[in-house]
Each structure stands twice: as structure tokens, then as C-alpha cells.
Amino acid sequence: MTLTHEVFNQSEPLVDYNLFDTHRALRDALRFNAPQLQVAPLRSLGAQLGSAEMQAHARLANVHPPQLITHDRFGRRVDQVEFHPSYHALMSAAVAAGLHGTPWGQPPGPETSPHVLRAAGFMLFTELEPSILCPISMTYAVTPGLRGNAAVHAEWAPKLHSRWYDPALKSFREKAGLTMGMGMTEKQGGSDVRANTTQAVREGSDAWGERYALTGHKWFFSAPMCDAFLVLAQAPAGLSCFFLPRVLQGGSLNALRIQRLKDKLGNKANASSEVEFLGASAWLVGEEGRGIPQILEMGTLTRLDCSLGTSGLMRQAVALALNHTAQRQAFGKPLIEQPLMKNVLADLALESEAATALAIRLARAFDRQDDAHERLMARILTPVAKFWICKRGSHLAQEAMECLGGNGYVEEGGQGVMARIYREMPLNSIWEGAGNIMAIDLLRALRKGDAAAAFAQELAPARGQHAALDRLVDSLPTRVEAMATEAEARRLAQDVALALQAGLLVQHAPAAVHSAFVASRIGGDWGHAFGTLGRGLDLDAIIRRAMPVA
Structure with missing residues (x-):
């Protein structure tokens, strides 16, 4: 009998850990944007989503994709879609966590902050499995839109708020929960x-x-x-x-x-x-x-979810890269201790944390729609966040996959989580308006109110920390007022995003993080690829903060 070779120097899977407890960037963003928020539900959800059981469901739901059944065996038209049981297990978990229409049935308040709470849960769930969240996201987005038909809203909204998932194709009157x-x-x-x-x-x-x-x-x-x-x-x-x-x-x-x-x-x-x-x-x-104004209200909310979803995928890609490089040995020591790999990992961690900061800040605006500044920021930040975060996602996923080498590219047995993330990344950039649509939408948003004053108010707490950031902030009012052509809209969206990300990191991230982010993304001490951070930055501190396990 031929014996296989001994397997060694392979990393153990990232499993049975708490996605929330180990996501320090998310926890700090929540403390900043919703300081009174009760996070116990997120801690419970984080443990559930990091479990081996839920990871198995995520794998099986992707290995066994949905199948269309147009007719029954007698030739009658049925138009049904058949799913693997793991799909329904994931949907049940997402609905039970209130990631769909539930926030619209809860009164906003500092302790509940239902949209921020839901945003954080949505981001965590994306780390596990993003694609089942499509109907979850749409249910969240369309629920308030139903108010345009009071009679339908009165009958349907309570069941769209429900935490009960029922996949059966039957009358809404017979169901406890709807999507x-x-x-x-x-x-x-x-x-x-x-x-x-x-x-x-x-x-x-x-x-x-x-x-x-x-x-x-x-x-x-x-x-x-x-x-x-x-x-x-x-x-x-x-x-x-x-x-x-x-x-x-x-x-x-x-x-x-x-x-x-x-x-x-x-x-x-x-x-x-x-x-x-x-x-x-x-x-x-x-x-x-x-119809267009009516449905654009829904588009705004699904665009929020594109930013949240990509941020969650970025976090999981970085977590997988860190988990692998901490265990894999090369040239006499773990990959994570190799100087050039350390630069790459720290750079990826910066991008992920900045995405998290901007996405949660955007979610905060939807909890405070009684405030004029927050209404304007929701209008401006939505296209900015979707444009920039979703554009950066694919670049980050490719680099994170490279950290795993060939193991990251393989999908054998459906266990290639990094490959699944890489294939998922472009979707959020395309869905609900690709990059050009978002950049043009930003121009429309800038005409809705005093954008220059809104930026000044938003970024005032971050001034005086970094000269490069101050220069960028000072330039924005003039550029906003002078923006007359669509051809420059992408550059403006990029720079607004970077200024806002840096401003948020200055306020709620450690100095090692915001100093490196400003020096690289705004100060120009950066190349055209991840892993080109300059000298003098505390890469070890950035990596420790991003580690998914102790």
C-alpha cells in the first residue's frame, strides 16, 4: 500500500471564532457613531456566524446553487426556485437577526440605533456568506417605499418586520414573515x-x-x-x-x-x-x-448595503490572509513576520478599516433623518461610499488572495472561501449603479444643499492632526463649487471618500492607523499597489489590531 506524504506547514482553517469580538475596527466605529448602542446581539451573532456549522451552510449553499422549476410533472406552470436546505438555514439566521425589514418597525433612539445595529449585523453576515443577503437587502430597502400605498403597507409591513422566515410559495395571509x-x-x-x-x-x-x-x-x-x-x-x-x-x-x-x-x-x-x-x-x-423618485428611495438603501457588504467581504479577506500568514512558514519564519509581507498585510488592514469606518458612518445618517445635516450627509455619502469602497474591494481581494498563494485560488470541495470572496467582489460595484452612475449621482447630491458647509462641519473634529489631510479638506469647497463637468466626477468622489475616511479614522482609530492611512492615501507616500507603505509606520500595531484571533 502506498502511503501519502505527511502534511505539514499548512494553515488551520479560521473557524469557531467570534466575528464581532475580533473586529476591533467595527467595535470602535460603533462606539463612535452609536455610543449607547447595546451590542450584545452583535456579540451573539458574531459567535454564531463564526461557527463551523454556519460555515458549512455557507459552503453548501454555494456548492448546490438554486435550480429553476418552471413546470410540475403534470405540465402545469409553477415557476418555482428550489434551494439547498443550507440556503434556507442561512436565510432563517439573517431574518432572525433582523437584517431585513426589522429596523423600520423599531423606534430610533441612542440605545437602539436600529439602522446602525442592522448595518453592523449585515456586515458581519457578509463575512460568512454574502449572496443570500440579496433578498434580505431588498426587503430592507423596499419596506419604507410601500408607504406610497397605505393599504398595502398596512397589511404587509408587520410581516416584513417579522423575524420569522417562511420560504413557502403561498398567500401572504398564511405566512408569519415575508420578503x-x-x-x-x-x-x-x-x-x-x-x-x-x-x-x-x-x-x-x-x-x-x-x-x-x-x-x-x-x-x-x-x-x-x-x-x-x-x-x-x-x-x-x-x-x-x-x-x-x-x-x-x-x-x-x-x-x-x-x-x-x-x-x-x-x-x-x-x-x-x-x-x-x-x-x-x-x-x-x-x-x-x-416611479423613478419612488424607486430611487429604495436604491439609496441598497447602495448603503453595497458599501456594508463590500466592507464585510474586505474584512473577511484580510482575516483569512492574516490567519494564513500567521501559521505558514517560509524562509525560516512565519510569513507574517517577513518584512515585505508585513507591509502588504498592514496596507490591506488599513483599507479594510477605512471602509468599515465610512460604511458605519453612512448607516448612522439613516438613524438621524430628523437632522438636516444627517439627511444631507446620507444623500452625499451614499454615492461616495458605494463608489469608493466597492471599487477598492476587488483590488483588496486580489492582493489578499495572493497572500495565500495557490491555496487562495483553489475552490476544491467548495472550501475556497477566498476564491468565493474574489468572485463576489465586483457585484456590489455593478449592482444598483456602477461607478459612473455613482459619480454622477454625487454631482446631483452636491446641488441639493450646502455641501461645502456640510463637509466643513463633518471634518472639523479631524483638523489639525495631519497637514496633508488639512490641505485636502481645504481644497474641497472650491472643487465642489467649480465642478461643472462629469468628466472630473470620479476624482472628486475619490477625494471626498478619502477625506471622510481619514477624518473618521483620526477620531476613532489608534494613531498608528490614521497616521499610516493619511501618509499613504493622502500624503502621497504610497505606490500603486498594496504593500508600498512608507518608512516609519507602526506596521506591527496595525496588524495586531486587525488579527481575527489572539
């Missing part, structure tokens, strides 16, 4: 939703208001197994927003046909589809002809 999605994109339009051709013909009215029949299609219709959707269609007065349930009140299936599921680069556990409406029943939400 919702949205459908905007069509083949010919992409981000230009004004080009939509789906037609809405008014049929009458009932207890839910004005009822229409929708005929047309959606090219990207994510999470088609949700209980209902908010969709855009052309009504006589123009593009309008409609509520479209999967199952009608009498128990019959609505005329929504799932054509096929998308074969995507990543996001494998989530079903994304192409659908057709064949006279599907839908109810008007908001005013006819005002």
Missing part, C-alpha cells in the same frame, strides 16, 4: 430605467388601490422567490412604481413567468433571473408617472 424584491432593469435600458418598455394598463381599483395589468419583462430580476416586488412600468402618465405579489389574494399564482436563472460570476447561492409579465396584476405605489 420582497424589486425589478427595474430591462434588456434595452440597463441603468437607464427611463428606457423601460413594460406597459401598465389600468384595470380598476380595490382595497389595495389602483390595480393595473403589467405586460413586459425584466432582464435582471434578483431573488424571484420573494413574496412580492416593487417594479417599474410605463403607465399613461409615465414611468410608475407598482407592487406586484407572486401569489394573488385568492391564492392563485400571479402571471409572472421566470424564463431562466442567470449564470453569474459569483453570488452563486442567490437566484437572479429573467422574467416576463403576461398581464400580471400590480397595484400603484405613489403617484402615476413618479
